[in-house]
Amino acid sequence: MMEVFEAMRFSAKLFLLGALLLLWGSAAEARMVSIDRDTVNIRSGPSTNYSVKWEVGRGFPLKIIASKGSWYKVRDFENDEGWVYAPLTSRKAHLVVKKPVINIRSGPGTNFRIVTQAKYGVVFRTEKRVKGWVRVRHESGVTGWVARRLLWGW
Incomplete structure (x- = not known):
């Protein structure tokens, strides 16, 4: 009987750990950044080899929806998506x-x-x-x- 109880406690802990990891992952993906240069290109893919979709200015807020290497896939307030080079961004709230x-x-x-x-x-x-x-x-x-x-x- 004690072994069943211990197995149930272990399963409950595992479930809680999994739930916390899922929540933490969602929160990490929902991070926000702002542009830290006068003008920055938002590109169609994660490198300078991709075309420029639009430009944004200093302070412009963006929501990070994914990342690849040193690039963030971002969404703006109009729901447009593109890629920005991470070192050109900041955690200053805008x-x-x-x-x-x-x-x-x-x-x-x-x-x-x-x-x-x-x-x-x-x-x-x-x-x-x-x-x-x-x-x-x-x-x-x-x-x-x-x-x-x-x-x-x-």
């Missing part, structure tokens, strides 16, 4: 505007005054997060708060 026009406010809520607006595709550095709001900084120096649901990235 966000991109995913709506036609958004308000940038002086504080984290709709009761705060509008400082300025930003258009679709504008990239911001993430500074702080507070209950569904994000404090952002544009490369021009403009800072303010934006509702998180209006942005894509991290």
Whole structure:
């Protein structure tokens, strides 16, 4: 009877370990990066021998969906996919505007005054997060708060 109990405990531990590995693997594949150069090519495959699909600028956020050697397969906020050379990326959190026009406010809520607006595709550095709001900084120096649901990235 004791051997059956020990076998069941071992099976349960193995199951939990497998589940944790699956969760960890999913989390690792869902990593985000941002572009760390003024302009970087997104390519159709994992080397400079592949064609350039599009270019992105500094801070542009990308979701890593796979990797091969020193290259990341990435997806952007429009669900376009391509490959970027990993050393040209950073772990600095950035966000991109995913709506036609958004308000940038002086504080984290709709009761705060509008400082300025930003258009679709504008990239911001993430500074702080507070209950569904994000404090952002544009490369021009403009800072303010934006509702998180209006942005894509991290």
